[in-house]
Amino acid sequence: MSTVVITHGTSTRRVRRWTDALVLVVVLVALWQAASELLGPDVLTTPAHTVQRALHIVSDADFPASLYVTSLAFASAFAISAIAGVCLGLLLGTRRMAGDVMEPLMMGFYSIPKVTLYPVVLLACGLGLWAKIVFGVMHGIVPITLFTMNAVRNMPPIYARAARTYRMSPGDFARHVLIPACVPEVVSGLRIGFSLTLLGTLIGEMFASQSGIGRMLMIAMNRNETSTIMALALMLFVFATLVNLLFLTWQRHLTHSD
Numbered sequence: 001m002s003t004v005v006i007t008h009g010t011s012t013r014r015v016r017r018w019t020d021a022l023v024l025v026v027v028l029v030a031l032w033q034a035a036s037e038l039l040g041p042d043v044l045t046t047p048a049h050t051v052q053r054a055l056h057i058v059s060d061a062d063f064p065a066s067l068y069v070t071s072l073a074f075a076s077a078f079a080i081s082a083i084a085g086v087c088l089g090l091l092l093g094t095r096r097m098a099g100d101v102m103e104p105l106m107m108g109f110y111s112i113p114k115v116t117l118y119p120v121v122l123l124a125c126g127l128g129l130w131a132k133i134v135f136g137v138m139h140g141i142v143p144i145t146l147f148t149m150n151a152v153r154n155m156p157p158i159y160a161r162a163a164r165t166y167r168m169s170p171g172d173f174a175r176h177v178l179i180p181a182c183v184p185e186v187v188s189g190l191r192i193g194f195s196l197t198l199l200g201t202l203i204g205e206m207f208a209s210q211s212g213i214g215r216m217l218m219i220a221m222n223r224n225e226t227s228t229i230m231a232l233a234l235m236l237f238v239f240a241t242l243v244n245l246l247f248l249t250w251q252r253h254l255t256h257s258d
Helices: 002-039 047-059 063-094 096-111 114-125 129-153 157-165 170-207 213-222 226-257
Strands: none
Touching (some): 002 047, 047 063, 047 226, 063 096, 063 129, 063 213, 096 129, 114 129, 114 170, 157 170, 170 226
């Protein structure tokens, strides 16, 4: 009997969640349509026209090349941010003094507008792929590091005491205790870092690149092509939203499994 009740409650919550999401999408589209009619198509295109323009861009022969350039830069930047951020966060979390010193420094660095540092990135990396990768890493590595460091610090002390009781080596402690205990919060950091790395990569393409989606956005802005700007923004929004939903699902699964 209890199993039936639990299953029914879970299915009810799932239906309610999807219903709320559908209502939210409908409301946002309605507000978008109303704002477009109020401001005019030169300022904000309608949802239908934006979708049509997005389909036209995707079917263009030059779009796959631009998508490949942006995907390569973003995937590289996010991989570097994730690996380096998690490793650095684990190190700073286990070394309390180092973490206390580095945390305000990282927050100070992150408060600087990254655009002001782009000339330095161009001088160091040149006008090419690595400049976009570095600029993406600059945006994404700090939140991943901070989330991971706080995950280590918030780990229940009983875990460390149990590891010492069983005389676990540092490697075994990290593999069997530290990393599993920190994974849910690390996933939160990866979710935030994903969005910010994507933002940094696109900004890098907008300022100094010969191809890519960011370059397409900059050209459309210079030509005042509102429909193209809205179409590209819609595609980026849908992509980022879907990936964030995957991260949230992963995090929720990890939290419930604990």
